[in-house]
Amino acid sequence: MEEKMKFLHAADLHLDTPFLGLSDLPNALQQRLIQAPLTALHRLVDLALDEQVDFVLLVGDLFDSQAQSVQAQAALMNELERLHRVQIPVLLSFGNHDFQADLTTWHFPSNVHVFGPQVTTVTLTTNAQEKVAISGFSYSQRWIQTDLTSQYPLKTSAVDYQIGTLHGQVGQAGDHYAPFSVGELLAKHDDYWALGHIHQRQVLNAQPPVVYAGNIQGRHRGETGAKGCLIVTSQPDHTLQSTFKPLTDIIWTDITADLTGTYTRSNLLNALSDQLNQQCHDGLQLVSLMLPTAAQLDANAQLALNQGALLAQLRERATEHWWPVQIEQAVNSAEATSFGVNQATWESAGQQVVTADAIADLAANLLNEDFLNTALLETMTPAQWQAQVMRLLTDQYHVTTGGTNDVD
Incomplete structure (x- = not known):
């Protein structure tokens, strides 16, 4: 059986995310949330080791800001060292959040290649003796308003696979985050484009894949659902196929309660806690609840909702699998x-x-x-x-x- 090339594509780790505005969380839950990006990073490396990937791509915004805590730096270095011990190459770049004007201050393990401010290309040889050329760049300032795709090389017959890494978004010159067009990327004839910057996992082109991996841990209630990375594997027809692998320790979730009729405060509280227990039974979910327009609240229930007492009571019933962040009431468009x-x-x-x-x-x-x-x-x-x-x-x-x- 022919050995397949396999690599891991991740982006937007955002280590050191402060998770502001959540001071009402219990202390233990706050600490778990603060540690969540580090937990996701550890799981990422576990996955790379289990899958025995040929290399790892980390496409920008490793940290949430230009200045990082000692803890976050140490955590990243420790995880990179785990990959170094089994000689898995890592190719990484810095993004708009963690832009670096001087890369000489960083001392990574020898298995790590850091892309500089100009587009450069590194060629690797996989376990199957296939040559893979990987191109990319790092941000040296917060904004890159130039379309850098012209700096990426065309694929040549000298390599088996050509991969582009790019932390940016679709746009035009003058936009702030390394603007590009999908057409420009496809014109390079690369076999895969590993994108970063957009936190929602999405495919801009199916074949060859032009893909945002999304971030590895949701940072706020606007980033719902499972987050993680992609394992990309070569196919017999020489195409590359990606598979999503979840890494999140904590998931932000939007739930619209299944409610109709009129509710007292007690009935509403029981209905909400019962539904959360039924729907949230794996991991930990931070839930934003929406009460539908079909649910009518009596005066006492409405007052409890408006004053936050309903949310406080629901939190008293929270389990290890769910915590209500907020409760909102839908408004009829009329x-x-x-x-x-x-x-x-x-x-x-x-x-x-x-x-x-x-x-x-x-x-x-x-x-x-x-x-x-x-x-x-x-x-x-x-x-x-x-x-x-x-x-x-x-x-x-x-x-x-x-x-x-x-x-x-």
């Missing part, structure tokens, strides 16, 4: 606010004021603030942010917009 203004007047104002050009100016001005730019463009392009502002106005406030330009 009740969406128009601030008491006649609907016809509201729509007329929207057509005159909320034009595509006005939205573009508003969205662009918000992105001029550094902290907003960093937060918003983690998961979307400027055009997508502009479109989201438009959707918020139309969906949340039922504004009828004017202008002839469509916003993508």
Whole structure:
């Protein structure tokens, strides 16, 4: 049986994530959450050893910030040393969160190659004696507004596989995070593109694969579901196929409760705890609960929800498998606010004021603030942010917009 090439693709470890805004968690749970990225990293190395991969790719944002704690640095070095002991090469890059102006201050084990600020290529020989060329770069500053894909080499017949690593997002020159287009990547004829930066696992192209592995541990309640890495294996037809492997110790989860009819405070509390016990029975899930519009709360239950007493009581019933982060009540779209203004007047104002050009100016001005730019463009392009502002106005406030330009 022909030996297959196999490697591990991971990105966005975000070691040292502070997990802000969760001071109401019990201390033991807070500590477990803070340790969760390190736990996921340890599981990643366990997986690489168990799978006997030929090499490991870590594509940017190893740490959550440019300055790292001694604990996080030591944890990364210890895990890299475990791979060094069995001679598994690691090719890593720094991203926009942990950008490094001076790589000479780092002293990694000899099995580790760190990509510098310019695109370079390293060639490895696998256990099956196949040659694999791997290209990539690191961020030396927080923003890279240049499209660097032109620096990546075309695949040549001198290697069996060509792999590109890139921490960035689809966009155009001037965007902040190493913008690229899928077409540009495919034009290089690489066998696989290992992407980082977007925390949601996704495939931009099936064959050859252009893939975001996502992050290895959800950082907040907006990053729901299992997180992990990809094991990529060569196939008889020379294509590469990836398989998701979960690594998360703690999963953020959104659950809409199955409720209809009218509920007292006691009945609601019992129904919610019963459903959480039924749905959350593996690992630990941090749950954001939504009460559907079909559920009507009596005055006492509504007051308990509004004042946080219901959430506090539900937390008293939490098990080792679930912890309620918040409880929200869905709002019927027919009740969406128009601030008491006649609907016809509201729509007329929207057509005159909320034009595509006005939205573009508003969205662009918000992105001029550094902290907003960093937060918003983690998961979307400027055009997508502009479109989201438009959707918020139309969906949340039922504004009828004017202008002839469509916003993508």
